[in-house]
Amino acid sequence: MAWNEPGGGNNKPKDPWGGGDQGPPDLDEALKKVQEKLGGLFGGRGGSGGGRGSGAGISGSLILVLLTGAVLVWALMGFYQIDQQERAVVLRFGEYHSTVQPGLQWNPPLIDEVIKVNTTRVRAVSFREIMLTKDENIVEVRMSVQYVIDDPTKFVLEVRSPENSLQHAAQSAIRHVVGDTRMDLVLTEGRAQIAADVRTRLQTYLDNYQTGIRVSKVNVDESKPPSQVQAAFDDVIKAREDEERLKNEAQSYANGIVPEARGRAQREIEEASAYKEQVIANAEGEADRFEKLLTEYRKAPKVTRERLYLEAVQGVYANSSKVMVDVEGGNNVMYLPLDKLAERSASGGRGRSPLDSNELRELANRVADQLNIDQANSGTRRGGR
Template identity: 65%
Template sequence: MAWNEPGGNNQDPWGGKRGNDGPPDLDEALKKFQEKLGGIFGGGNGGGGPQGGGLSSSALGLIAVAVVVIYALFGIYQINEQERAVILRLGVYSETKDAGLHWNPPLIDSVTKVNVTKVRSHSTRGEMLTQDLNIVEVNLSVQYRIGDAQSFVLRVRDPEASLAQATDSALRHVVGSTEMHEVLTEGREQIAVDIQARLQDYLNSYETGIEVDKVNVEETTPPAEVQAAFDDVNKAREDEERLKNEAETYANGIIPEARGAAQRVIEEATAYREQKVAQAEGEAKRFEQLLAEYQKAPQVTRERLYLETMQEVMANSSKVMIDVEGGNNMMYLPLDKMVGSSGGRVGTAKVTPDMIRDISNQVAEQLRRESVTTTTRRREGR
């Protein structure tokens, strides 16, 4: 039933009875509400006695303490080991705080946390001209981290966008000053080093606070129109490397062998030299000894030397010439034919010095006998 319907006992929503004098008094309603609050905070006696005009001093103190505590709690924060905090006081840079538990007044200081150990990555890909006016497509990735939190937060509006633009600029500058062959083959590592150095210079001049850790040239490809020709070039280079390796292998096998043969020849020459020197020294000593004997008995020594020499000369001869004392003719004996005919094997028998010596002695003995017989007959005839 609504409070103002007939039969509602003329009650108003503030708990009073509605009289015939008009609507309820708002001032009275506010006074009643104030009395109730006073009763709660101890500002009144809760009865119908006189009430205070507001909150008590103790209630206001409690409220103030609560507000201060809440304000202080909102200012407490923690910085992790991998983070740094940039503090702005009323919009002006104040300090940079390290890891730990810190407090800054809320609404006065602004705290911006930055992770300075996380390694971030940025990739870019594009087509560009080389120094010899060829088009190549390069896929590049940059690994970086934040080295200066203050510069990263305050110096540049968008540091990562600046990084992307600086990367493209450094890449095009380095590739544009390099020939296509170097970009596509063995020059990629040097290109990455040059790009990293140039990119870091750009970022330092912009004061972005970013430090580049690594630049990787992940892929370099020629245009699709010349891909087949480039594959042929790569195949030719692989064949060149293979032939070089085979040649080096062959050289590694031949050179030690040649060095060994050269060393062997040197050692043989050294041995031959030592042999000849020793032989010459021995001949010299033998000659000295022979000279001493010759000085003692010249005639005997001469005859002995003559006989030894003739023996050495005739030992290798297959013919013998004999001169008999008292005879007029010199006899010639073809021992090789004599030995061959006697054995029936011409050219197969080997004539030794002993055989020659025996035959010579027999022939000489026979000649002496014949000479003695001839001499005796001549004497008897006279």
């Protein structure tokens, strides 16, 4: 029998689902139930049975308005502003999407994550370390590092904690540099060079780690020995200062003595050169005189020989104040006090000055002539006998 065949006493068609007198579900009734539930949620009431069609239309419009408002609110939530000193790293579903520049931007909320990073603000980190120097001394160094974020993408994504990595890298760099430096340089004039070396090494470490950090400046704020040995280090520093002072005094003394010694040495060299030239000139003059005298001697040997003898005697007498004369053929020696004779001659001359060399030479010649005469007379007397 077909599902719509008449049956029963009331001649109603049979329900093919076996529902007896119940018919198929009513759509209006279903919409009415939904409307009542929404009305309960928003504080409204369902309409009467006669307003079923109008209630269904109102409920559909309300749902559309709610959906439109939700979409509008979601879209408005996606707008944001990036300042001039900032950059933004956009992650879409947790994966890197793009790096946003300054200005008004929009990204779908709940889908994209926007991380703003200030790339112009100078950050600083400082720490204090106790370490060994190259000459195996212990020093305490306090250092500060100033840095900026140069690459926001690497800063956000490549390293989990860039600041901690920076501090660890800085500690490693300062230990490496101080370990290659002597203690006196760490404590005194070598601090600037240490800061420059640490900055170079630290930047190399950060670039290798891809932290996106650029080191702008490194300062060695303080370097000192540990407090337990401060007194000993003070004594060492005082000794170095004394050493430097003594070096300066020695250098000042040398600056005064060395030029004077060089001047004396130069004077001695010049005097020696002058003496050399004088000796050479005298030797050349004597050689020239001897050559000329040899020429004259060859012309008149006897006269020249006599002249040379007289000149020699004259030179000896001129430099002698006393003369001892041995008379030939006699046993006596004649003593001629030329100095006394010169004094008598000077006193007898009523205030005359002492005899000069020429007068003394003339006197010696007269004495020699007289001796020759006396010797000749004595020879004549011996011959007559």
